[in-house]
Amino acid sequence: METVVSMEVNEEAKVEDGIAKETGSEPVSLKHISDPDPDPEPDPVVYKLVRVDGEGRLVPATDEEVLVVEDLLEDEKPEHCAAECEQPIECIKTEGCSLQKNHVQSSEGISSVQLDAAVDLGKKIIQPEEIPCQMASASAGNSISQPMSAVGCPGSEGGLVENWSSRTDLATTGKPDFSKLKGEICLDNLTVKELQETFRATFGRETFVKDKRWLKRRISMGLTNSCDFSTTAFMIKDNEVLKKDKKENRKKSAVYKDLVVGVASETAGSPTNGLNRLADSNPNFDDRKTESLLLEHDSVREDPSLEQRTAKRVRKPTKRYIEEMSEEESRGSSGRLVSVVKSFEHSQSCSKACTMPVQNVRLAGRPMVTRQDSLGGSGVQVPYVSRVRKGRPRENFMPFMIAAASENDNHHLERKEVELEKYVELKRMDSFEDNSDDNMGSVPASSGGMRRKHHRPWSLTEVVKLVEGVARYGAGRWSEIKRLAFASYSYRTSVDLKDKWRNLLRASFSQLPAEKGMHNARKHASIPIPAPILLRVRELAEMQAQVPANFSSSKFTGQSGGSDRSVHETRSGYL
DNA sequence: TTTAGGG
DNA sequence: CCCTAAA
Incomplete structure (x- = not known):
């Protein structure tokens, strides 16, 4: 024995x-x-x-x-x-x-x-x-x-x-x-x-x-x-x-x-x-x-x-889970995250094993998310999505090798630790003011992430920035906008911006009129974008001739007045 | 690499 | 978000 x-x-x-x-x-x-x-x-x-x-x-x-x-x-x-x-x-x-x-x-x-x-x-x-x-x-x-x-x-x-x-x-x-x-x-x-x-x-x-x-x-x-x-x-x-x-x-x-x-x-x-x-x-x-x-x-x-x-007995979060946590932690913007963090805290204070969790996180968390190595889906039980992106050979991510892997990128260790420190604070950070996630995405995925990128809900501030960026630099100049307006949001790539803009556009042109019918659709999917913003999006789209025919079709006749005014403001403001 | 679009 | 074709 x-x-x-x-x-x-x-x-x-x-x-x-x-x-x-x-x-x-x-x-x-x-x-x-x-x-x-x-x-x-x-x-x-x-x-x-x-x-x-x-x-x-x-x-x-x-x-x-x-x-x-x-x-x-x-x-x-x-x-x-x-x-x-x-x-x-x-x-x-x-x-x-x-x-x-x-x-x-x-x-x-x-x-x-x-x-x-x-x-x-x-x-x-x-x-x-x-x-x-x-x-x-x-x-x-x-x-x-x-x-x-x-x-x-x-x-x-x-x-x-x-x-x-x-x-x-x-x-x-x-x-x-x-x-x-x-x-x-x-x-x-x-x-x-x-x-x-x-x-x-x-x-x-x-x-x-x-x-x-x-x-x-x-x-x-x-x-x-x-x-x-x-x-x-x-x-x-x-x-x-x-x-x-x-x-x-x-x-x-x-x-x-x-x-x-x-x-x-x-x-x-x-x-x-x-x-x-x-x-x-x-x-x-x-x-x-x-x-x-x-x-x-x-x-x-x-x-x-x-x-x-x-x-x-409650199952202890797996390393992978922790890993994900740590990732989320740095972005601090999802309710789930918050709760998780809390539980973490709880366990810490309860068991005082603070170091352990921390260590784990530190190690496991190493894998940073870049556009290329993203996390699978909503982080549900996906063992690990092996998504090898072209042009970027990645070591396979072995859950049980986290430690080893993490050692490879010592460079980011400190950063991680810093993030960890932020950990506690973040838990109570406002979920939609995600300024905290800045500079943190472009970590060389040396840790062998290759997971799908976490879904990072666009925060209001991000949307606003995007809109402003579009207004300033014009839709389509995503890389520019990315570079200038989203410098701090490293996890948003120009493609992301583009996609988001597309969505905003769609939303801006379909929301107001469809408000009723859209009900069942799913409004809660993501943070409802404030009408004003959508409005502006539409204005921008119009003035930049981005309005897809199908969208511009009928609705928004009654909005034109306000639109115009806004447009002008926008123009004067940014041009 | 960056854009534009489809998925 | 991801993937790709184009540019």
């Missing part, structure tokens, strides 16, 4: 044996991850991705595994969000808890998925909101001196950490009955009383809190926070937690079932860390499939309710 677990390794923990931090014995990779902050303050939490081999030993995960897991991770997020850390699929994290204490930090446990957290290796304590919060509450509950009713979220890590230490102590001395923990996943089914018991088992002390949710959270967090691979002595197998003699198992560490996510590909090979010992003892790297199978299996049989949850 192999599982991938993410270990949250506290730097301090690594040196628990007395090795001073300064010894430089810490793996570079880790350092890189966890040391962006000179702050002596404890708690550089680092997540490492490891795999549990059949014997319960941990081995560093390979890059491939990391990738795999990342995927899973992605999949979990939404659920995580919805289920509020109570997923069927558990994520076990370990971490060195106490820094000042060199003695055994033996608290371990299972945690509900904190996938997100795992993602953010770059930061010390990442997701500001929930995790810290939970941690805080968990720790608060652990320190004897603290009133456990304190569920508040102390925004500071300091107190938090301290609490951890004490908690750790407790855990060590309290000898919690972990057998009770096996069903962490089933917490939901437990009664308050049971939860309280579990709580006691977990933290070694009583609780009088009756809030189920609180308890559950507490418990899961407590378990989560207390994992320590390097010192753990538990094994969890087939839904059971087996306790082993700590002393004899110093090296063995725990086996956690189910999947856990983490993202430190550097894990493999980093020396001087508890993990390595494990790795050494068991360099087994095969059987990757088993992992997922197991995973599924476990999650399914864990608990019926879990199953349901699984079913309910």
Whole structure:
């Protein structure tokens, strides 16, 4: 049984044996991850991705595994969000808890998925909101001196950490009955009383809190926070937690079932860390499939309710989806987009896995849209439209190669990031004031887009510009208009302008008279173009002799007066 | 490459 | 929007 677990390794923990931090014995990779902050303050939490081999030993995960897991991770997020850390699929994290204490930090446990957290290796304590919060509450509950009713979220890590230490102590001395923990996943089914018991088992002390949710959270967090691979002595197998003699198992560490996510590909090979010992003892790297199978299996049989949850679980947006999102994001003009963005936000704030989504977007989003590589239809489940345009050989777009592809155009990486930053803002940008989409279309489709261009509804401003452009430069000089009036709208090609104009023309000549009959046609298809604009379009068309015979036919006799006036104005204004 | 038109 | 024939 192999599982991938993410270990949250506290730097301090690594040196628990007395090795001073300064010894430089810490793996570079880790350092890189966890040391962006000179702050002596404890708690550089680092997540490492490891795999549990059949014997319960941990081995560093390979890059491939990391990738795999990342995927899973992605999949979990939404659920995580919805289920509020109570997923069927558990994520076990370990971490060195106490820094000042060199003695055994033996608290371990299972945690509900904190996938997100795992993602953010770059930061010390990442997701500001929930995790810290939970941690805080968990720790608060652990320190004897603290009133456990304190569920508040102390925004500071300091107190938090301290609490951890004490908690750790407790855990060590309290000898919690972990057998009770096996069903962490089933917490939901437990009664308050049971939860309280579990709580006691977990933290070694009583609780009088009756809030189920609180308890559950507490418990899961407590378990989560207390994992320590390097010192753990538990094994969890087939839904059971087996306790082993700590002393004899110093090296063995725990086996956690189910999947856990983490993202430190550097894990493999980093020396001087508890993990390595494990790795050494068991360099087994095969059987990757088993992992997922197991995973599924476990999650399914864990608990019926879990199953349901699984079913309910909202599908996480695929990479492709995200990709599309990112594209849309930059244009910020569709209602759908907005909603999506919001959901994104939601997931972020909810799971605090901000980095993950962002990363994904960053990578996946690489493919920029140009006229040539456009997105299929309305972005519906189209796996990917391979539309190789003439004269522009494109690499095939492999959904699963996004990352790789994105690396090719580093040039645009920054831009993308910028866009990402705009991401949040855009969500609330007015949908029809799409000035934000400027300069962004002409990205070399090196990313292998080849998808159909997204339908980008013409905004009012665009239409106006177009009309003005036509008025100024004359219909037909699309390239000119494009260049001069649409310089900022790189995604509108001269052809687009032409097409749009054609449509405007059509509209301008058919709308007024047909207003009634057109009803059923479909007025809502796109933003209704204000009559004044249509009027002007018509004027322009007339004065430029563009009015197709069939259009100019009958109607607009009554409009001529106004038309004329407008025309004159127009002329005087632009000519 | 840009236009014009059909699809 | 896409595709192409023409220019």
